[in-house]
Amino acid sequence: MGLRRLEGEERLEIWAEKYRPKTLDDIVNRESIVRRLKGFIREGNLPHLLFIGPAGSGKTAAILALAHDFYGRYGEDYRPHVLELNASDERGIGVIKGRVKSFAHASTFGGVPFKLIIMDEADNLTRDAQPALRRIMEKFSTVRFCLIGNYQSKIIEPIQSRCALFFFPPYGDDVVAARVMYIAEREGVEITDGGVKAITDLSRGDLRKAINILQAASTLGIIDESTVYEVISRVQPDEVRKMVMAALNGDFLKARGLLRDLLIGRGLSGFDMVKQIYKELFNMPAIPEEYRLELLSELGDIDYRLTQGATDEVQLSAFLARLVLTGSKIIGRSEFL
Numbered sequence: 001m002g003l004r005r006l007e008g009e010e011r012l013e014i015w016a017e018k019y020r021p022k023t024l025d026d027i028v029n030r031e032s033i034v035r036r037l038k039g040f041i042r043e044g045n046l047p048h049l050l051f052i053g054p055a056g057s058g059k060t061a062a063i064l065a066l067a068h069d070f071y072g073r074y075g076e077d078y079r080p081h082v083l084e085l086n087a088s089d090e091r092g093i094g095v096i097k098g099r100v101k102s103f104a105h106a107s108t109f110g111g112v113p114f115k116l117i118i119m120d121e122a123d124n125l126t127r128d129a130q131p132a133l134r135r136i137m138e139k140f141s142t143v144r145f146c147l148i149g150n151y152q153s154k155i156i157e158p159i160q161s162r163c164a165l166f167f168f169p170p171y172g173d174d175v176v177a178a179r180v181m182y183i184a185e186r187e188g189v190e191i192t193d194g195g196v197k198a199i200t201d202l203s204r205g206d207l208r209k210a211i212n213i214l215q216a217a218s219t220l221g222i223i224d225e226s227t228v229y230e231v232i233s234r235v236q237p238d239e240v241r242k243m244v245m246a247a248l249n250g251d252f253l254k255a256r257g258l259l260r261d262l263l264i265g266r267g268l269s270g271f272d273m274v275k276q277i278y279k280e281l282f283n284m285p286a287i288p289e290e291y292r293l294e295l296l297s298e299l300g301d302i303d304y305r306l307t308q309g310a311t312d313e314v315q316l317s318a319f320l321a322r323l324v325l326t327g328s329k330i331i332g333r334s335e336f337l
């Protein structure tokens, strides 16, 4: 089987999504977290939640499974009752006053007691947005928040004290290995012990990363240690250049499609991507110097955020959006074509 490329709106079927647990019973390994969450369901009462942990530690999986089970008790599909804000959305006071407030204002329906607002990367909320969020938490009795972040310390204390706190440590190697073998079997992919170990070593407790590497390596036949290292080390300067060009030329959707192709289809890490993008921007004569410096320094920030556990795709999508903006400011855009 050859590598599938993304064309237009076509998407890879992403295994990390396909194997996302639907219910709390599908969640592996997080016994004490699941027990506490099930307690809330039994009581029919949900506190505000604060989920802290690194990328790929099951935070989103847990809240979506909880939402599924909680609203399921009312015979409801959870989606209409849930507002999911992703980190690529604006992180400032604007989104709090706008989308969050209007969702909070709308009344509940279907007999459910509360709506749920899931805010990913809540620890990136700006300083002025956090007190506004706290006021909304106090004011609306029919809304529950699930705030998700990498660092507890970046959430102001008055918000922390209103939330039930849950820690999601990185998964142990045994858990990652078991999940990789489970998915490989379901997908009919042959993988050696060495292949499992290589994936486990590379993903360091990040289950999404492990599943993405498995999926990328699966296109090369039987997976052993060398296939895994081959697939993650293949750098694709042409593909990265195409992605950067697409963004500078204002085609965000195409750029984002290429980004996903590289991250998921090829299993490149966020760090590999940052390195490649850096090289491309550094060498692109059509970018005026003042923009180049700004972009490179922003790329440095992203590199830092990735070391702090931020999600590759989210950070890099935001950077692509930034490139679109820069591209539109640069006169003579045809130079990028």
Ligand SMILES: Nc1ncnc2c1ncn2[C@@H]1O[C@H](COP(=O)(O)OP(=O)(O)O)[C@@H](O)[C@H]1O
Residues within 6 Å of the ligand: 015, 016, 017, 019, 020, 021, 026, 027, 028, 029, 030, 053, 054, 055, 056, 057, 058, 059, 060, 061, 062, 168, 179, 207, 208, 211
């Ligand atoms: N406890 C779990 N049981 C089964 N699969 C999991 C579990 N935690 C994570 N996964 C898998 O890993 C992927 C990434 O997990 P996710 O919850 O999105 O991580 P986070 O939100 O902490 O970055 C999920 O899509 C799912 O496939």
Ligand SMILES: [Mg+2]
Residues within 6 Å of the ligand: 059, 060, 061, 120
């Ligand atoms: Mg998440």
